[in-house]
């Protein structure tokens with residue numbers, strides 16, 4: 001069986017997915033997640049756009065019209081003829097099959113793989129850091145480079161990513177993965193290859209584990225069912241696949257975990273003996289396992305928390321399309337006593353002007369309110385991160401200080417990071433606002449509510465301006481805000497007890 005760059009990508013997401021893709025019944029798969037579909041489409045569109053814009057300058061040999069299985073020979077011919085760039089070539093070397101977007105001729109006559117990605121070329125890039133290579137990009141480029149070396153068209157260990165900003169990022173596969181991790185990307189690739197091969201050949205079998213990436217995976221329904229049937233400990237929030245192996249040394253399922261006496265597990269110094277898991281983490285997992293076992297209807301309150309006492313509450317939530325780098329909706333449910341009113345600020349099209357216009361209108365609305373009377377509620381860090389980046393994008397609209405003031409913890413509460421995560425435990429499998437609000441009895445008007453679906457509706461609405469589609473986007477966003485009210489009210493009630 002061939003090993004492809006897609007297999008390596010899947011492995012970085014979840015080893016079990018590689019095994020299931022190769023060995024399990026495809027009938028058990030869910031339909032492709034809408035967001036994943038959207039990312040595929042955007043990725044393909046971006047690749048085509050880059051190629052069309054640069055077709056002349058790159059002097060491309062374009063193999064994209066030839067069936068994939070027949071592209072090896074034309075690719076080898078083009079490389080032997082020293083074509084400056086080859087688009088959608090195919091490399092086959094032993095078990096390796098690679099289809100880099102571009103093959104680029106180097107000055108010394110060798111070829112370098114270039115992949116066009118609709119994401120950033122590096123991760124963790126910000127004002128303080130240059131960012132570091134992405135593991136899945138590095139592994140994919142390593143496979144192409146390996147195939148080129150075996151075919152005699154490269155001696156180097158280099159590849160490039162042409163990223164969403166149009167930057168071309170060089171990946172040195174001979175470089176260590178980080179300051180602490182001295183293993184090079186090439187060594188990682190060489191370690192990964194036999195593991196992936198073994199999974200593909202069904203020589204190694206893996207188990208499912210509920211992790212955040214599962215919600216985008218086509219095996220989700222059956223993996224989740226298997227985990228629930230077996231009471232797999234990965235169902236305990238924050239435990240996941242990474243800690244599962246360690247915790248499995250003391251508890252095989254949620255029931256066993258719930259019965260663990262943490263003090264008896266720890267040594268005299270309070271160490272659990274499980275790599276990466278301290279005593280307080282283990283106590284947390286045991287508490288959460290107990291709640292699941294008891295099917296507890298009420299969350300456990302670990303310590304009191306602060307909720308501002310203000311006559312006006314803003315429960316706000318934004319919608320963004322990361323594939324087009326746009327925040328297209330700022331939604332706010334304003335609550336004054338028993339009266340709730342929804343305010344929405346929508347970008348009328350996918351453009352910087354429209355995004356800025358919605359951003360301007362949002363701030364005009366917010367500034368019309370008496371600041372000292374307003375408490376702001378949101379869920380997790382996404383809104384704050386996006387607002388800081390919008391401020392940098394449009395500095396003439398609002399100052400950085402005003403954005404920070406909006407998120408001042410005396411007035412603004414991140415329900416997840418300020419309260420749910422540090423102060424509470426729930427019987428649910430995760431702590432998303434959707435899960436917790438549904439647990440408390442709230443239901444969305446839309447039968448299929450998701451951020452990904454909203455992006456799809458927005459893109460459709462931009463094309464035809466159908467008011468029904470816009471209303472669906474607004475209803476979904478309003479319900480997200482009302483879900484926060486449900487959660488906030490429950491947390492306020494429990495805080496009083």
Ligand code: SF4
Nearest residue numbers: 014209214217220223
């Ligand atoms: S659903 Fe989760 S555990 Fe199952 S294959 Fe997908 S990512 Fe892996």
